[in-house]
Amino acid sequence: MTNKEWITLLEILDGKQFNPLPVGFIIDSPWLPGWDGISAMDYYSSDNLWLKANFDAIDTFPEIMFLPGFWSEFGMCTEPSAFGSKMVWDETELPHADKVIHSTEMIDGLSKPNVEKDGLLPFAIKRLLHHQTVINERGHEIKFAVSRGPLNIATFLMGTTEFMLASAMEPERTHKFLTIISDFISDWLKYQIKIFPSIEGIFMLDDIVGFLGDEDQKRYVVPYLKSIYDQFDVPVKFFHNDAEGKVCAPYLEEIGINLFNYSFEHSIREMRELCGEKVTLLGNIPPRDVLANGTSEDVANAVVSSLEGVTDRKRIIMSCGGGMPPNVSTENIKAFVNAVQMNS
Numbered sequence: 001m002t003n004k005e006w007i008t009l010l011e012i013l014d015g016k017q018f019n020p021l022p023v024g025f026i027i028d029s030p031w032l033p034g035w036d037g038i039s040a041m042d043y044y045s046s047d048n049l050w051l052k053a054n055f056d057a058i059d060t061f062p063e064i065m066f067l068p069g070f071w072s073e074f075g076m077c078t079e080p081s082a083f084g085s086k087m088v089w090d091e092t093e094l095p096h097a098d099k100v101i102h103s104t105e106m107i108d109g110l111s112k113p114n115v116e117k118d119g120l121l122p123f124a125i126k127r128l129l130h131h132q133t134v135i136n137e138r139g140h141e142i143k144f145a146v147s148r149g150p151l152n153i154a155t156f157l158m159g160t161t162e163f164m165l166a167s168a169m170e171p172e173r174t175h176k177f178l179t180i181i182s183d184f185i186s187d188w189l190k191y192q193i194k195i196f197p198s199i200e201g202i203f204m205l206d207d208i209v210g211f212l213g214d215e216d217q218k219r220y221v222v223p224y225l226k227s228i229y230d231q232f233d234v235p236v237k238f239f240h241n242d243a244e245g246k247v248c249a250p251y252l253e254e255i256g257i258n259l260f261n262y263s264f265e266h267s268i269r270e271m272r273e274l275c276g277e278k279v280t281l282l283g284n285i286p287p288r289d290v291l292a293n294g295t296s297e298d299v300a301n302a303v304v305s306s307l308e309g310v311t312d313r314k315r316i317i318m319s320c321g322g323g324m325p326p327n328v329s330t331e332n333i334k335a336f337v338n339a340v341q342m343n344s
Contacts, residue, residue: 001069001143006200009065010235013258013280015314020344023337024065024282026240026261026323027057029075030094034326041091044074047127055138060330063337065317067238067282068144068203070135072124079148079188080156081119083110101158104166107177115188125195132196144238145192145199149206150181150224157181164211167220174220182224186231193232201236202229210243210263222251229256242287242322249274264321268310280315285336287320292327296335303339313344 001009012022033043036053043050054070077087080097088096101107115121128135128142135142148156154177155163167174185204193199209221229237238259241248245262252260253276261282262271271281285291285302294302303318310316318340 001065001067001141002139003141005065006141006143012315012317013236017314018344020341021313022065022317023063023340024067024317024319025333026068026282026319027054027066028071028073028323030326031324031328032057034092035328035330039091040075040093040095041089044089044095047130050127051131051134058140061333061337064333068146068201069140070128070131070142071144071146072127073146074120074124076148076156078120078124079153079185082113082115082121082184082188083119083153083157085119085157087120097156099157099159099162101162101177104170104173107173110177110180112180112184112187115184115191121188121191125192128196141198142196143199144201144203144236145189145196145232146203147185147188147205149204149209149239150178150185150228151208151212151220152206153181153185154178155208160208160211163208167212167216171219178220178224182228186228189228189232200234201238202232202234203238203240204228205240207241207243209241209248210245212247214247217247217251221248222255225257226255240323245271246274252276252279259317261319261323262321266321268306268316272310272312277315280317282317282319284319284321287322287325287328291320291332291336292325292329294332296331299332299335300339303336304343307343 008022029040029043032053033040036056038049043053057066075094077095077097081087084100085097189202212221236259237257239257240261242263245266249271258278259280259282260275262284264284264286268281268284285306290298290302
């Protein structure tokens, strides 16, 4: 992000009203490679092509804040790889991380990875270090430390169904599992900040949060997310959950989250009521069915619909309900920006 974009983001979080409303999108490997005309494997394996794709998006859409900005990731494999997951790669699709926990008893022997040496984590850091000078010369800085969340990582290591069963039937082992993963995440975020002192924001992504009911939010979500966010004295604490978001929304302020990207199935008005006044909302037209597969007219109509009845437009960043999905065209993104500018 540029310094100007960062200041704007802080002003949004502080409650300053913008007209037109700001536009921001989470962009990473599901969208960037295809949009920039390269394969997923090229994007992951070539630091130069990764950098070019990010700059091409920035140059094509100067009106948009891209979050977290220069995200150094390997799909969903980044964090699971540190625990020993086998990574399965495809030329055009996202990579897959195989399970490493095949029974709950295996949790007892699980150890916390070394974030400086294990899996793909050193490669994610080196990619940024190799290009930090040119990123800075182009007026940008690395502003976010990023990680998948504890439940998200747990389900990659164990399987979603298996984790859900364990959370219901073996709470003691589940807590042990989540404690190890949460401590790992804290180490990983701290290491990113150590290497890049320009970082002033934390970004975690965890859709599995939306799979749990209210009691399990209190048991397995709030304590672990809060234990991570509380360790960082930064002005931006960003969270993504584009599964069911209503169940976690009332707890975001308690956790310390002040920027939330959520499902398109929840309206801006509904999420404002549930999240309270202090959480900035990033959303929320349908990513796949409208932004990717709709016409530019469909996109514009969805923007208008999402803003209906929203009288207080502070702490809103217009986006889609989730990260930028595959196959979103330049035309539809420009239609989105134009619709926001005309209807704010």
